[in-house]
Amino acid sequence: MRVLIVDDEPLARARMDALLKECADVDVVGSVGDGEAALAAISEKQPDLLLLDINMPGLDGKALAARLAHRTRPQVVFCTAYEAHAVHAFELGAADYLLKPVRVERLRDALRRVRQRLESQPREPVGWLHARVRGEPIRIALDDVICLVAEEKYVVAHRAGDQLLLDDSLRQLEETYPEHLIRLHRNCLVPANRLVGLKTLADGRVLARLAGTDFSPEVSRRNLPTLRKLLRVG
The missing domain is CATH 3.40.50.2300 (Response regulator)
Structure with a gap:
């Protein structure tokens, strides 16, 4: 154990x-x-x-x-x-x-x-995402994802040590896992259990602090109240 x-x-x-x-x-x-x-x-x-x-x-x-x-x-x-x-x-x-x-x-x-x-209760990830490596389809556990970022025509799943291109859009992923993914801004989703805090910069921008990474994506003003409420209620 x-x-x-x-x-x-x-x-x-x-x-x-x-x-x-x-x-x-x-x-x-x-x-x-x-x-x-x-x-x-x-x-x-x-x-x-x-x-x-x-x-x-x-x-x-x-x-x-x-x-x-x-x-x-x-x-x-x-x-x-x-x-x-x-x-x-x-x-x-x-x-x-x-x-x-x-x-x-x-x-x-x-x-x-x-x-x-x-x-x-045997171990089972909360969900699977579909990605491609050198053109071949694979699946990755949602538990392993740090954040999901839309870049031009693709969605990139950031994990510890690598990045993978996904087949689905951010909207499709958000609709598939509404209880597990939260939106930081229009181009970024993160697993809810990754969000550990917020950091306000001198220029007023707010960044999300995520477990398991130093990467701090920006939070939009539109989504900020939802994130603050989530952090308050745990």
Whole structure:
């Protein structure tokens, strides 16, 4: 099981890493200190499980879990010092809720619960896009896409490390995946779970901050209110 540790306290992350070394069949793929870093790591590392603190600066654990609630992977196990958030955590679909200091026996119980969930819900991308490589048709997982940009007669799918030409228009893609793609401007769509923030420049332009990339496409004034609302509600 691929595990990502998310906690703003370095000592807590180190202790959890040590506990996971005592658990069988676990691969710690990363350890990060805030929700935005977690989104980037999820895109890059594709973990099966987040061990997630709740009280963190910026994007906190509950807001991050809300963004991931529609996905089978990663599963979420909250790790916190406070009991008060337990009911909300399970409403967000968390597999378990661990109180700090976490005992290794309790952690193993949580890992077993996550494995049972994952085995009952096999990995499947939310959708497929149709592209071409040297004229030959292929399909790519929507989960792997960073953004979709219309350039002259083509739509280009940007992924980590490459770019591919798609057969469909932005409008067709938007209509096919209305719950997963959001429009930044007339020439750009991004997967909703990639959007981690906005950045306003000195000249008034607004750029989108996307998980897993330094590329920051511009946001149109028309679409800005929708994006701000999405970021507020998670």
